[in-house]
Amino acid sequence: MAQVKASVSRFIEYLRIKTVPAQPGLRHMSQRSSSNRPQSLSLGFQSIEYVAGKPVVILTWPGTDPSLPSIILNSHTDVVPVFEEFWDYPPFEAARDFKIYARGSQDMKIVGHCYLEAVRVLQEQGRRLTAHAASEIGGHDGMCKFVESGEFKALNAGFALDEGMANPGNDLRVFYGERAPCWVKFRARGNVGHGSQFIEDTAAEKLTPIINHLMEFRQAQFDIFKTPNSDGSLRTLGDVTTTNLTLLESGVQQNVVPESALAGFDIRMTPTIDYIEFRKGLEDLGKKHGAEVEFAQFWDDNTVTKTDASNPFWTAFSGVMADLGISVFKEIFPAATDSRYLRKAGVPALGVTPLTNAPILLHDHNEFVTESEFLNGIDFYAKVIQAVADVE
Incomplete structure (x- = not known):
């Protein structure tokens, strides 16, 4: 119980950081990651600003076989602005009323923090992943620049997980590609x-x-x-x-x-x-x-990730879903995510946010997730990360 409360408390603390672009919260988040790392997780740490004021934080957990490609766990930390007059609770207080209300709770801080808590669970269980795991926390001015960098090449990325979308229905939405923007005048x-x-x-x-x-x-x-x-x-x-x-x-x-x-x-x-x-x-x-x-x-690249037996990462991922009894609905993401940069760089990526029977609240007023959704997400990613990182 104490461990559960600590996980939720860390999530609340993360939600309270105002990571709206052009505000100091993004750099604060980077500094917080650096200062909290030694006493919490045994992870390598880098913070790089390819664009001033927009840090890319790279946390790494070396696997037992460094020669294997790494697994990228991508999460952007920036959130969209708020119109506070339309919120029932202050959007950056993470107020709790059986739900946790906060800007970015669903899009997509729950995913990024579930990654970290899942790694914590695996480390406390004494697990060692076969492949390298790396969590990249950035955004448009992060991933776009990151995939062109020496730091990205050093990771030797082989597969990536990124954001998805909640589903009001029972199925888990898994995105293997996305529509490309064409803004023309x-x-x-x-x-x-x-x-x-x-x-x-x-x-x-x-x-x-x-x-x-x-x-x-x-x-x-x-x-x-x-x-x-x-x-x-x-x-x-x-x-x-x-x-x-x-x-x-x-x-x-x-x-x-x-x-x-x-x-x-x-x-x-x-x-x-x-x-x-x-x-x-x-x-x-x-x-x-x-x-x-x-x-x-x-955007000129329409690469999609294979979702059949030819992709061992998909086989590992879908195997976990079968074990958990989760029904999967495969689709193309309607908008654009960081995954497009990864796929163009040759890294297969799946977009997943483990929220089913939940409203879609991307960019909406009164954005929230429940505590149980967050805790279930930790268990979900612990199993998924273990499986995809052990693909030979």
Whole structure:
């Protein structure tokens, strides 16, 4: 019981650190990891700032065979901002009312801290992993830079675990790939004049067919999304490419035909399509209608992790799920996580957050996890880490 209380207390302490970007909490977290390490866990420690103010903390537990590839346990510590007026409890106090309310509790501090508590359990049981285990705690400005670094190459990564998502249903959601962001802007330029006239070749005339084309594509993908699979199962967002018109800019005055007009789209591409071919199609669309095309963000790699017998890490992971009696639902993550950098670097990765029969509270007000979910997560990761680290 004392051990359980200590684990929960450490989790509460972690949740109370304000790791909102641009606040000192991220560096505080790094310093706390360094100062607490000697008296808690026998782990190697590094803290590196590839981007100033955004530390990447690398904790390592050497295995019995250093020649084997390591297992990466990835967790970002940064959290999104809060609107405190919509919270029932202060978002960084980790108040407890049968639930633990805190920003980042579900996304994804529960995962990162469960890693550490699971390692603690394994060490106290006298377990030794065959492969090296490394916990990397960073974010967009962490993993992106980390995979290009000498520190990452030194880890000789062979497999990774990362964040997933809660499921209101019974199945454990396991993400083996993710949709890639394509943020594109089309800017059209044309003739100007008084709003009372028929001005030809205007910016709006050029931009309208582009918007119409992408809205038709959006509807076609939405129709696919609403159509069940051949086995009757429902499709997920990861199965399709979503398109949303998110920016519209034009005009200086009501009675003036503007010189330019801009439309921006947030497109999330499913990895089952050819990303490069899709980008070329957007470039051709802009060229056809005389518009400039700018990609604010574009991810060009659609690698996914194999979830069959050809991947020994999947075999080990799914074996643990079978032993625990957990039903697994495999899917493509609807947004983007750090795993995309790992997969592009050749490291197979699975995204898992062990929360079932739980609401999805990513970025939501009153984000919470229960104490039992946290404690069950420790047991979950202790078994998973042991299994994947002992893959030969």
